[in-house]
Amino acid sequence: MKGNLKIVVNSYGDPTHLVSLTERLPKPNHKQVRVRVLAAGVGWADIMARRGGYPLASKPPFTPGYDFTGVIDEIGSEVSDFNVGDHVVGLNPNFGCYSEYLCISSDFLVRFPKYLDPAEVCSLCLNYLTAHCMLFKKANIQPGQTILVHSAAGGVGSALVQLANLAGVKVLGTASHQKHDVVRRLGATHIDYQSQDFVEEVHAHFPEGVDAAFDPIGGEHLSRSYKALKRDGVLVSYGFSGKKYGGLFTMASGIAQVALLNMLPSRKKVLFCALPSQVKKDVIWxxxxLTSLVKSLDRGRINPIITEIIPLEQASKAHQLLESGSTVGKIVLKCSTFPNEADFDNKGPNAA
Structure with missing residues (x-):
């Protein structure tokens, strides 16, 4: 009988703490489907969870991974809106996507055309959906406005830049010097965070400040992003990673910091975006x-950057790459053979 290969964190630590485990195939309950996973996204939350710094993750042993694409191969008795063979993309708000097979409620699934690249579609679910939520649901950004995007060559950052450009928004993006070409090609004006003060650079370009800023770091960095805003501007925090791997104290301090900044008499607003909880709270949105993003990808309006596609059993290599800080865009785990695989080879140039 076929087994299910999955990646498990048995104890906190470096990437070697990701281990392979083969179990029996999972069985969907009456409201679930079973998906043969094609691609699973690798995100910074996975890194923090493996290091023990992500309070939203289960305690070990657990399987990381929020986002995936796959093909439905079994359906629960009460599922009527999907069929065996459907290609689907989804966010699993409970983690667990580093796996060959996954059972999940059909509420979290969206179909996509099978001719689309599963790796590119996978990047929509966490990176682009987070960007979409922050731009339009949180900051209510409008054409002609200005924004500051940190880590503009990263997974969420590059998605923010692309979606903002489509909306007619002017973008300043921070990145290290070696990633400036990527930021420029995405359509943003780059700021070298290693050698330039991004607050000063923002005000040099836009003396009153930007309409919105998006910060994944927290702490003093969040306070400085606040200074880059114009009056009535909006700052959206979407992580408290700090300089390392987060932690309960870092997260609690970050939440308190958001509350304190909102008490200042500046008419600026600070919001927080945690996509998994947002998804559970508003499944219709x-x-x-996500359906809208799939359509945009299908029409060629967005172009996800996939820097590496790595076999599932080499998940530790994917984590090493992401932790190195040298990558751009998205790293994806290949969990099963892609349909029409020859059409989706050589992702490297996509990141160039």
Missing amino acids: YKEA
Whole structure:
């Protein structure tokens, strides 16, 4: 009988703490489908969870991974909106996507055309959906406005830049010097965070400040992003990673910091975006937004950057790459053979 290969964190630590485990195939309950996973996204939350710094993750042993694409191969008795063979993309708000097979409620699934690249579609679900939520649901950004995007060559950052450009928004993006070409090609004006003060650079370009800023770091960095805003501007925090791997104290301090900044008499607003909880709270928005992103990808309006596609059993290599800080865009785990695989080879140039 076929087994299910999955990646498990048995104890906190470096990437070697990701281990392979083969179990029996999972069985969907009456409201679930079973998906043969094609691609699973690798995100910074996975890194923090493996290091023990992500309070939203289960305690070990657990399987990381929020986002995936796959093909439905079994359906629960009460599922009527999907069929065996459907190609689907989804966010699993409970983690667990580093796996060959996954059982999940059909509420979290959206179909995509099978001719689309599963790796590119996978990047929509966490990276682009987070960007979409922050731009349009949180900051209510409008054409002609200005924004500051940190880590503009990263997975969420590059998605923010692309979606903002489509909306007619002017973008300043921070990145290290070696990633400036990527930021420029995406359509943003780059700021070298290693050698330039991004607050000063923002005000040099836009003396009153930007309409919105998006910060994944927290702490003093969040306070400086606040200074880059114009009056009535919006700052959206979407992580408290700090300089390392987060932690309960870092997250609690970050939440308190957001509250304190909102008490200042500046008319600026600070919001927080945690996509998994947002998805569980508003499934209708989630499915509509993700469907819209799939259509944009299908029409060639967005172009996800996939820097590496790595076999599932080499998940530790994917984590090493992401932790190195040298990558751009998205790293994806290949969990099963892609349909029409020859059409989706050589992702490297996509990141160039």
